[in-house]
Amino acid sequence: xxxxxxxxxxEQVSGGPTALRPxxxxxxxxxxxxxxxxxxxxxxxxxxxxxxxxxxEHGHLGATDVAIELTVQRVGDRxxxxxxxxxxxxxxxxxxxxxxxxxxxRGRGWTLARAIADEVVVEAHDDPRGTxxxxxxxxxxx
Numbered sequence: 101x102x103x104x105x106x107x108x109x110x111e112q113v114s115g116g117p118t119a120l121r122p123x124x125x126x127x128x129x130x131x132x133x134x135x136x137x138x139x140x141x142x143x144x145x146x147x148x149x150x151x152x153x154x155x156x157e158h159g160h161l162g163a164t165d166v167a168i169e170l171t172v173q174r175v176g177d178r179x180x181x182x183x184x185x186x187x188x189x190x191x192x193x194x195x196x197x198x199x200x201x202x203x204x205x206r207g208r209g210w211t212l213a214r215a216i217a218d219e220v221v222v223e224a225h226d227d228p229r230g231t232x233x234x235x236x237x238x239x240x241x242x
Contacts, residue, residue, distance in 0.1 A: 105173040105180070108134070112167035113152060120156065123170055124149035127181050130172040131237055134179035138240035147216040150209035151183045151233045159185025159231055169232075177239040187229035 108130050113123040128145035155168045169184035214220050217235040224231050 103176040105175045107171070108174055108179075109170070109172040111170050113170050114165060114167040116162075116164035117153070117156065120149055120152040121145075124152055127170060127172050131179040131181060134172075134174045135177065135237050135239045139237055143216045144237065147213040147235055148181055148183070150213050151181075151235065154209055154233070155183050155185040155231070160188050163188060179237050181235045182232055183235075184232040185230045187225075187231065 109127060111123065111126075113119050124145045127148050128141045131144045132139060132141045152168060152170070156162060156164075160166045160168065166186055166188060169182070171182040171184075173180045173182070210220075213233075213235060218238050219234075219236040221234045221236075222231065223234075
């Protein structure tokens with residue numbers, strides 16, 4: 101049986117684009133503390149920031165007064181960062197296959213997140229409305 105998740109951080113991120121980078125930095129520091137120095141904090145921060153930016157743009161249509169949920173959990177030697185929006189954009193946002201082309205105007209954030217995190221899971225919900233993205237990192241094995 102896998103170990104039970106332990107809550108490390110839960111915060112509401114609001115205030116627009118300037119609030120995203122500091123929140124991503126705090127969550128990245130948590131990830132590094134959980135999985136060790138085998139992952140680069142700057143890369144983890146970049147992945148988390150990209151997902152937060154997508155939540156603000158697509159899930160909240162840029163509304164700075166609606167909080168984005170940011171949660172970090174430890175499950176054994178793995179760290180999971182969850183970013184959730186409230187679905188103000190109507191349709192839940194998705195990761196499209198075309199996002200793998202670095203020359204397209206859109207979708208590069210997903211390519212970065214998938215390249216940096218060990219696992220990326222996107223779940224769209226109708227009740228309550230919104231999208232949750234989970235990024236997971238594990239301790240590197242030698």
